[in-house]
Amino acid sequence: MRPQLKGVVWERCGDELRLVHDPREQLLLNDPEGGIEKLLGLLQQGGRTVSELAEELSLPVADVSSAVAALDQAGLLEDGARLGRMAAADGERYFSNLAFFESFASLDRSREDFQQRLRESHVLVLGTGGLNSNTIPHLAGLGVGRMTLLDRDTVDVRNFARQYLYRWDDQGARKVQRAAEWVRAFDPSIEVEAIDQGVESQDQLVELIDRLRPDVVASGIDQPARIDLWVNGACVHHGVPFVRGGMSVTTGTVWSVAPGVSACRSCLPADPSNADDHPDADDPAVASEIAAMRLHVSRPQINRGIGPVAGLLGALGAFEVLRYLTGFEPPAYAGRPLTIDFAAGCATSQKEWKRNPDCPTCRGR
Numbered sequence: 001m002r003p004q005l006k007g008v009v010w011e012r013c014g015d016e017l018r019l020v021h022d023p024r025e026q027l028l029l030n031d032p033e034g035g036i037e038k039l040l041g042l043l044q045q046g047g048r049t050v051s052e053l054a055e056e057l058s059l060p061v062a063d064v065s066s067a068v069a070a071l072d073q074a075g076l077l078e079d080g081a082r083l084g085r086m087a088a089a090d091g092e093r094y095f096s097n098l099a100f101f102e103s104f105a106s107l108d109r110s111r112e113d114f115q116q117r118l119r120e121s122h123v124l125v126l127g128t129g130g131l132n133s134n135t136i137p138h139l140a141g142l143g144v145g146r147m148t149l150l151d152r153d154t155v156d157v158r159n160f161a162r163q164y165l166y167r168w169d170d171q172g173a174r175k176v177q178r179a180a181e182w183v184r185a186f187d188p189s190i191e192v193e194a195i196d197q198g199v200e201s202q203d204q205l206v207e208l209i210d211r212l213r214p215d216v217v218a219s220g221i222d223q224p225a226r227i228d229l230w231v232n233g234a235c236v237h238h239g240v241p242f243v244r245g246g247m248s249v250t251t252g253t254v255w256s257v258a259p260g261v262s263a264c265r266s267c268l269p270a271d272p273s274n275a276d277d278h279p280d281a282d283d284p285a286v287a288s289e290i291a292a293m294r295l296h297v298s299r300p301q302i303n304r305g306i307g308p309v310a311g312l313l314g315a316l317g318a319f320e321v322l323r324y325l326t327g328f329e330p331p332a333y334a335g336r337p338l339t340i341d342f343a344a345g346c347a348t349s350q351k352e353w354k355r356n357p358d359c360p361t362c363r364g365r
Contacts, residue, residue, distance in 0.1 A: 004080030131220035134314025205234035232265035263336030266361035
């Protein structure tokens with residue numbers, strides 16, 4: 001291990017040093033003798049082990065090791081021995097990604113380790129329409145190494161309000177084939193498989209996930225009505241996290257399920273418009289919500305997802321996929337849906353799902 005300082009700047013304020021990496025945070029260190037500043041200078045140069053740092057500073061190895069651990073705990077170091085392993089062309093390709101991951105790197109995981117994890121990852125994308133046609137480019141830009149895309153529709157003129165993978169001349173073409181072609185043209189190093197079919201049952205999804213063994217499932221399919229329960233059941237069965245987003249009138253939602261960790265979709269009422277599915281339907285407030293939902297679903301459902309809506313939800317979904325794939329931070333929406341109110345300045349809120357200990361899908365996990 002060769003500890004290396006991240007892009008940190010500092011200044012001396014009397015006996016103290018002020019260190020800044022992220023402008024939202026600063027670290028003040030007492031350094032009247034200047035020893036810490038010397039250590040920072042050597043760490044900025046990089047290339048030295050802890051023992052070599054101690055020798056150059058004429059300090060006990062234990063003292064330098066403690067200082068290095070404290071700086072790592074503050075998020076200011078990564079292991080220089082785990083940098084420089086990428087080809088120069090890859091360093092350019094992933095330049096911005098690596099700069100982003102620097103903030104989350106440590107002595108245990110360098111920025112390049114995060115990127116390599118993405119290159120080794122596989123995402124199953126269910127649906128290449130409004131939501132995922134915006135998620136797919138983000139996954140490609142991140143450098144996800146393998147994608148399997150599934151869809152059964154053709155490109156339609158209505159799609160052009162929000163689905164930018166497709167071109168005017170693609171009308172009538174199979175969506176999944178055009179989406180796969182887009183990914184290959186964008187980055188030929190990404191392995192992509194197109195599956196031109198719909199989802200007809202949970203068993204079909206169980207078999208599909210068993211064959212593909214994806215790391216994450218990104219679901220953007222709205223039909224059939226029980227599709228979310230099917231995806232949930234198949235993913236929980238295999239222990240594969242999945243991410244979902246969607247819109248209802250003026251409200252958007254992004255949520256995910258971390259099998260064995262968060263509540264799953266089956267922990268909730270299967271049909272939010274059916275009082276028989278709600279154990280607390282006698283609660284007046286709940287009964288009122290059920291009644292409103294029952295009236296809402298009684299009318300024809302219209303897709304209101306304009307481009308900015310699909311783009312925002314698709315980006316948030318891609319961010320959640322990124323969390324699962326790299327662990328740069330814990331999943332943000334696992335059993336805690338993010339709700340976005342498009343009629344209130346895109347105000348956001350979150351409400352945690354209660355995990356049902358008797359849930360037939362995730363019980364015992």
